[in-house]
Every structure is written in C-alpha cells, then in structure tokens.
Amino acid sequence: xxxxxxxxxxxxxxxxxxHDITNDVVGPIEGxxxxxxxxxxxxxxxxxxxxxxxxxxLIATGIGVWGLNKTVGWAWxxxxxxxxxxxxxxxxxxxxxxxxxxxxxxxAINRSAEAMTIFAVMMAALFPGIHMGRIWVAYWVLPxxxxxxxxxxxxxxxxxxxxxxxxxxxxxxxxxxxxxxxxDFATIRDRMTKPLAKKIYGILSFGWSGKAKNWTRFEExxxxxxxxxxxxxxxxxxxxxxxxATSVIPGWHTTIFPPYFVSGAVFSGFAxxxxxxxxxxxxxxxxxxxxxxxVEYMNIVIIVTGSIVGVAYITELFISWYSGVEYESYAFIxxxxxxxxxxxxxxxxxxxxxxxLFWFKKLRTNLTFTFIISIVVNIGMWFERFVIIVTxxxxxxxxxxxxxxxxxxxxxxxxxxxxxIFFTLFLLFARFFPVLALNELKTILKVSGEKYKKEDx
Amino acid sequence: MAKAPQMTHVVHAMFDDDHKLLDAARNIVAKGVKVxxxxxxxxxxxxxxxxxxxxxxxAIVSFMFGMTGLSLALLGMxxxxxxxxxxxxxxxxxxxLLENLPAFVPVSFEFTVLCAAHGMAITYLLRxxxxxxxxxxNPDPRTTDDKFVMEITNVENPGMDMAExxxxxxxxxxxxxxxxxxSAK
Numbered sequence: 001x002x003x004x005x006x007x008x009x010x011x012x013x014x015x016x017x018x019h020d021i022t023n024d025v026v027g028p029i030e031g032x033x034x035x036x037x038x039x040x041x042x043x044x045x046x047x048x049x050x051x052x053x054x055x056x057x058l059i060a061t062g063i064g065v066w067g068l069n070k071t072v073g074w075a076w077x078x079x080x081x082x083x084x085x086x087x088x089x090x091x092x093x094x095x096x097x098x099x100x101x102x103x104x105x106x107x108a109i110n111r112s113a114e115a116m117t118i119f120a121v122m123m124a125a126l127f128p129g130i131h132m133g134r135i136w137v138a139y140w141v142l143p144x145x146x147x148x149x150x151x152x153x154x155x156x157x158x159x160x161x162x163x164x165x166x167x168x169x170x171x172x173x174x175x176x177x178x179x180x181x182x183x184d185f186a187t188i189r190d191r192m193t194k195p196l197a198k199k200i201y202g203i204l205s206f207g208w209s210g211k212a213k214n215w216t217r218f219e220e221x222x223x224x225x226x227x228x229x230x231x232x233x234x235x236x237x238x239x240x241x242x243x244x245a246t247s248v249i250p251g252w253h254t255t256i257f258p259p260y261f262v263s264g265a266v267f268s269g270f271a272x273x274x275x276x277x278x279x280x281x282x283x284x285x286x287x288x289x290x291x292x293x294x295v296e297y298m299n300i301v302i303i304v305t306g307s308i309v310g311v312a313y314i315t316e317l318f319i320s321w322y323s324g325v326e327y328e329s330y331a332f333i334x335x336x337x338x339x340x341x342x343x344x345x346x347x348x349x350x351x352x353x354x355x356x357l358f359w360f361k362k363l364r365t366n367l368t369f370t371f372i373i374s375i376v377v378n379i380g381m382w383f384e385r386f387v388i389i390v391t392x393x394x395x396x397x398x399x400x401x402x403x404x405x406x407x408x409x410x411x412x413x414x415x416x417x418x419x420x421i422f423f424t425l426f427l428l429f430a431r432f433f434p435v436l437a438l439n440e441l442k443t444i445l446k447v448s449g450e451k452y453k454k455e456d457x
Numbered sequence: 458m459a460k461a462p463q464m465t466h467v468v469h470a471m472f473d474d475d476h477k478l479l480d481a482a483r484n485i486v487a488k489g490v491k492v493x494x495x496x497x498x499x500x501x502x503x504x505x506x507x508x509x510x511x512x513x514x515x516a517i518v519s520f521m522f523g524m525t526g527l528s529l530a531l532l533g534m535x536x537x538x539x540x541x542x543x544x545x546x547x548x549x550x551x552x553x554l555l556e557n558l559p560a561f562v563p564v565s566f567e568f569t570v571l572c573a574a575h576g577m578a579i580t581y582l583l584r585x586x587x588x589x590x591x592x593x594x595n596p597d598p599r600t601t602d603d604k605f606v607m608e609i610t611n612v613e614n615p616g617m618d619m620a621e622x623x624x625x626x627x628x629x630x631x632x633x634x635x636x637x638x639x640s641a642k
Contacts, residue, residue: 018498018603143537152537156546161563168571175578182587183601187498190598206582207591210600212510214585215500220515221581228519228570239563439499442603446476 004104004447011105011448013288018442021289025436026188028284033431036283041431044423051417054410055130063133065410071403072394076411077131078243079385080418083268084124085166085240086261086381089233090269091117092173095180096229099222104448105297107440108289111184112280112426113273114177115433119425120272121170123418128162130414158242165239169232176225182208183218184434237265244388251331251392254319260312267305267351268381270298274374278367280430289436292365299364302377306355309384313352327397335391339404343387350380465639466611466619469596470631471604475501478605481629482507490622491613496600519577526572530565596635607631 012021058065068075091113098106129135141163143153153160185205192198208214238258245257274295281290320332336344354376358364395402429435446452472478479501482492492508495501504510535554538544538561543551551557582588600606607626611617623634 022498022602143533151544152542154544154546155534155538155564156549156551156557156560158563161567164564164567164571168567172570172574175574179578179581183498186593186595187601189593190595190601202593203589205593206587206589207593208585208587208601209593209595210496210498212495212497212501212504212508213513214587215497216505216510217513217515217581217585219500220513221577224516224519224577225574228523228574231566232570235563235566239567242563442499443502 004453006453008448009291009293010450010453011108011291011293012441012445013291013450015451016288016445016449018445021436021438021441021445022187022191024286024289025184025434025438026191029188029432029434030191034283037427037431041424041427044420044427047416047420048424049420051414051420054413054417055126058130058410058414059135063131065408067406067408067411069403069405071396071401072390072405074389074393075405076386076407076415077127079382079389080415081124081127081131082240082261082385082389083382084120084127084418084422086237086265086268086385087272087378088117088120088124088169088173088269089237089262089265090273091115091120092169092176092229092233093266093269094273095176096226096233099226100230104444105294107437107444108286108291108294109273109277109298110440111177111180111433111437112277112429112435113269114173114180115426115429116272116276117173117269118170118177119422119429120269121166121173122425123422125166125170126418128166158239158246161239162243165236169236172225172229172232176222176229179218179221179225180437180440181433182206183210183439184437186210187438188434234262237262244392249392249396250325250327251320251335251388253328254316256312256315256319260309260316263305263308263312264351264381264384267302267309267355268378270301270305271374271377271381274298274302274370275378276426278371278374280435284430284435286436289441292367295367295370296361296365299358299370302355302373303358303364306351306377310352313348330395331392334395335387338391338395340387340391340394343383344391347380347383347387350376351384354380467637467639468609468619468622468626469633469635469637470607470609470623470626470629471597471599471633471635472607472630473604473632474630475499475605477630478607479504479507481626481631482607484629485625488625490609490617490625492607493610493613494608496595496597496606496608498601498603498605501605515577515581518580519573522576522580523569523573525576527565527569529572530568531561534561534564 016024066075066077068077091110094106094113095110098110129138132138141153141160143155182205185201186208189198189201189205192201238261241257241261244252245254247253277290278295281287317332317336320328323329335341354373357369357373363369390405394405470481472481475497478495478497482495482504486492486507495504495508505512531554534557538551538557539554545551549560554561595601596606596608597604609617609622611619614622619636623636626634
C-alpha cells in the first residue's frame with residue numbers, strides 16, 4: 001500500500017467514509033438545482049446566444065466585419081485562439097503530468113480541470129474555423145484526394161500541423177476524460193431512483209460493473225494515456241508557437257517560442273482552474289476535498305510558470321537588442337513604447353509582477369487574493385497574445401503600410417460569446433457530471449484522509 | 458455437491474472495506490478456494506496476483522496502434538509530398554522522405570498519439586464489454602459506492618460445499634452473503 005509521511009497535510013479533510021465521498025459528489029446531482037445555478041446558466045446562455053449571433057453574422061457577411069486590415073491580418077481571432085488553447089493546457093497537465101509524477105492532490109481537481117480543457121479547446125478550435133471565412137469548405141484542411149482542385153495540403157506548414165495537433169489534443173483529452181468518468185457514471189446510475197435519470201446514466205456508464213480485471217485495465221489505460229498526453233500537451237502549444245516562430249516577421253521569428261508558449265499556457269490554465277474551482281468549491285460545498293492546500297499547490301505552479309514567462313519576456317527583449325538586427329530591435333522598442341505600449345505594460349504587470357506576490361505564504365493561502373490574481377493572470381495572458389500578434393505586424397517593413405487595429409463590435413461580441421459558451425458548458429458539467437473523480441479519491445482516503453491520518457498516530 | 462451438475466451455484470460475499478476483502482481473499486485462496494471475480498468501487502491494489510488476474514496487455518496494444526499510426530503518417534506524407542505531387546515551397550523542394558523528415562516530425566508524432574490513444578481506448582472498451590447500452594452486471598448497486606463483493610462459483614470450485622464456504626467467508630469478515638443458483642442454459 002502507498003504510504004504518506006505524517007507531516008504532509010491531509011488531502012481529504014473531515015471525518016469522511018467512502019460513502020460520504022459518494023454522497024458529497026452525487027448528492028447535488030440528485031437534488032434540485034439551486035436558483036443561483038439557474039440564474040448563472042441563464043446569464044451564460046444569453047451571452048452564448050449573443051456570441052452565436054455574432055458568428056452567424058460574421059459567416060453570412062464575411063470577415064470584413066472584423067477590424068482586420070491588410071497590414072493586421074491576424075488580431076483578436078488568433079489571440080483568442082491561442083488564449084483558449086493555452087487555458088486548456090492546465091487540465092492535461094493536472095491529469096497527465098501529475099499522474100506520472102504521482103501527485104495525489106491532482107485527484108480532487110483533475111475532473112473539472114479536464115472538463116475545462118475540453119470546453120476551452122472547443123472554443124479555441126472555433127476561431128481558426130471562422131477565420132477561414134468560408135467555413136463550409138473547412139474540410140479542405142484535411143488531406144483529401146485532389147478531385148476538389150489540384151493539390152494536397154502542405155505538410156511543411158505549421159498551420160497544417162496545428163490542424164493535426166488541435167484535433168489530436170481535443171479527441172485524446174476527451175477520451176481520457178471519459179474513460180475516467182465511466183466508473184463514476186456507474187456510481188450515479190446505481191444510486192439514481194428516477195427511471196429516466198437511471199436510464200441516461202446507465203447509457204453513459206457503458207454498463208461498467210467494476211470487476212477486478214476491468215480495474216486493472218483501467219489503471220493501465222490511464223497510465224498509458226497519461227504517458228501519451230504528456231508529450232502531447234507540450235507538442236500542442238509548441239506547434240501553436242510554430243505558427244509564429246517559423247515566419248520571418250520580426251517579433252515572431254524566435255527559437256524561444258515553444259517553451260515560452262508552453263509555460264505561458266500552463267500559467268494561464270492554472271489561473272482559469274483557480275477561477276472556476278474557487279467558486280465551485282464554495283457553491284457545491286467541496287471545501288473538504290479542494291482544500292487550501294490544493295489552492296496553495298496550484299499557486300506554486302503559478303509562481304513557477306509565471307517566473308518562466310517573465311524570464312522569457314526579458315530574454316526576448318535582450319536578444320532583440322543583442323541580435324543587432326534593426327528590424328528586430330524596432331519590433332520590441334515599438335512594443336514597449338509604441339502605440340500599444342499600454343498593452344505591453346498591462347501584460348508585464350499582470351504576468352510578471354502579480355504572480356511574484358505568491359511568494360508570501362499569507363497571500364497564496366488567501367482565497368480572495370488568489371481569486372483576484374487568477375483573473376489578473378488571465379487578463380495578462382490575453383494581452384500577451386495580443387501584444388505578440390498585433391504589435392509585431394501592425395508596423396511592418398514598409399512604413400507606408402503601417403496601421404492600427406481597432407476591434408469592431410463583432411470582434412468583441414464573438415470573444416465575449418465564447419466566454420459565455422464556455423461557462424454554459426462548465427455549468428452544465430457541474431450540474432450533471434461527477435465533479436470529483438470519485439473512484440480516484442476513494443483510493444487515497446485511507447492514505448491522505450484527515451481521520452485516517454490521525455488514527456495512525 | 459450432490460445436486461445436478463448443470464446447476465451453477467454463486468456465492469456473493471460482501472465486505473465493507475477493501476483491506477478486509479484483500480485479507481479474506483488471501484486466506485481463502487490459501488485454503489484452495491478459487492475466487493471468480495471481485496466487484497469494487499475502485500481498484501484494490503495487490504488483489505490481482507491473489508485472485509489470479511493476469512497483467513493486462515493494454516500497453517502493448519497501445520504501442521502497436523502507435524506504430525501503425527507512425528507508419529501510416531510517414532507513408533501518407535511521403536505519398537502526398539514526395540511521390541504524388543512534389544512541390545518547391547519557399548525554396549525547400551521535396552526530394553525524398555529523409556530530406557523532408559524534419560518537417561514531417563510534428564504530424565508523425567500527432568498521428569502516432571492519435572492512433573495509440575484511440576486504438577487502445579477502443580480495445581479497452583471492447584475487452585471490458587463496456588459500450589453504450591450494455592447492461593451492468595455488478596451483483597449489488599452498492600458495489601459502485603462503498604461495498605466490495607467477492608464472487609465465488611462452483612464452476613471454478615467443483616465439489617465445493619457452499620454452506621461451508623459461507624461460514625468461512627463470515628469468519629473472514631463478510632457482512633452479507635448471498636447465494637444464488639442458476640440453471641445452465
């Protein structure tokens with residue numbers, strides 16, 4: 001049996017039994033939804049509808065309704081794409097990388113973090129899709145026989161690598177998540193008394209019965225999927241960064257991009273996990289499972305990745321000067337002192353300074369403070385992508401074509417809309433799905449449960 | 458047993474703790490009883506060698522699917538980019554698979570992972586018999602919550618006295634024992 005040092009803080013607080021864990025998680029699914037839930041889902045639903053309306057308008061009219069111009073061909077669309085993909089990375093990091101490192105604290109947060117990943121990647125995939133302009137020919141990104149025209153897709157292009165990376169990432173994350181969900185759906189199925197609900201959860205649980213051999217396979221499959229998802233999560237944002245790094249645009253053409261993007265992704269992802277979980281633990285009364293210690297661990301990840309991001313910003317700045325390339329130097333001088341200086345300094349403040357405050361234990365164990373910083377980090381990371389994308393291209397080699405980017409209401413509407421869709425999906429998840437990995441939490445109850453830890457002494 | 462041989466007798470012994478079940482399994486297996494299966498709400502580590510569950514080959518399945526994916530990806534890209542319609546893109550012509558390999562690494566990797574993960578997941582679901590609409594076969598609904606059930610039948614243990622076995626299981630700490638007799642089809 002797995003042993004844990006007595007000095008480690010327990011991961012499950014209170015006097016819990018296996019049955020209590022089931023009750024605490026499945027209870028809210030069986031009961032009626034609260035008024036707050038209906039209120040939140042209505043607000044998020046309305047914002048989603050607005051977003052969908054903007055998308056329909058965009059597709060019907062053409063991407064001229066965005067604020068793009070011939071100099072700034074990528075702006076909010078790709079910023080939002082990179083932002084959402086980045087947010088997704090925390091879920092896979094928690095469920096895969098922390099599984100390989102045997103970090104037991106992941107068990108309380110992995111289910112909702114993976115759900116967040118899936119919803120975030122869905123939002124991300126939307127942007128390149130609608131950016132094509134003619135979404136009805138989106139299947140042209142697939143290597144289809146050339147009866148449609150004359151050519152195959154270009155496998156030398158990072159944009160095509162992205163198609164493979166994002167679709168693999170989305171589908172593998174979904175499978176990983178669902179395989180973990182099957183036994184928990186079985187738990188709900190066996191508790192439900194209402195016939196319709198029992199039937200639905202019965203179908204969702206695929207007839208899982210929890211035989212010894214099934215569990216052996218379950219653990220092996222989880223481990224192998226974690227092993228596959230770990231390099232996958234690093235590859236996805238590396239490939240996203242190649243979209244920029246392989247071009248010859250000053251400010252984009254840098255070898256530092258892959259690690260810089262990956263750490264930024266984990267940074268923003270953990271911030272989003274904190275934003276969601278700090279609310280969820282309160283509303284769904286999960287304080288005994290998602291403890292202050294869990295929040296502290298996540299904040300430590302934020303310090304580490306935030307510091308990597310900070311080092312990357314400064315390295316980039318230094319190299320632009322040290323390279324001696326005047327275009328490269330100008331791209332960076334323009335970033336911090338040009339017309340978008342406010343975006344650059346917003347990024348610096350939010351991403352480099354704010355996470356450093358977590359060095360103080362008082363602050364990183366303070367939930368209100370953590371919540372505020374988690375939102376600040378997400379804003380900062382959105383600005384990071386905006387700064388990288390827009391400031392690098394709005395002043396190119398030919399000063400006569402220099403221009404500015406101003407978002408239109410459609411740009412803003414679609415971005416706000418994706419936030420609405422994301423929250424709608426997450427709220428539905430929190431209402432109908434087991435928000436904690438029941439079968440995993442039960443395995444650590446005797447090792448890390450507060451009651452059992454006390455009894456051992 | 459003196460009864461007709463086509464009758465299958467099943468004993469379900471319920472335990473309220475994973476370690477109690479593990480100890481009981483060890484003890485009764487030492488006495489020569491074969492355990493058919495165990496139903497539990499979570500994996501019980503250390504149980505498999507006791508009741509004779511062999512190591513799963515899921516990882517090998519995944520590796521084989523991964524290799525298939527890698528081969529297909531390389532074959533596909535060689536066909537599209539080198540053989541069928543070679544192009545000179547940005548002064549980087551497509552001459553041979555080897556020369557183009559660096560550009561093919563990302564898609565090869567992604568496709569390997571795609572095939573390895575999905576191939577294994579589908580095999581896993583098929584081998585477990587867990588697919589949408591399949592009926593659950595756990596003997597008691599509490600086995601997905603906090604109870605652990607050991608299943609012993611007279612198929613694996615011919616000549617076993619079921620009453621004696623029940624007493625033995627009770628001694629080992631089973632909280633409930635259910636006996637069922639199923640007639641063979």
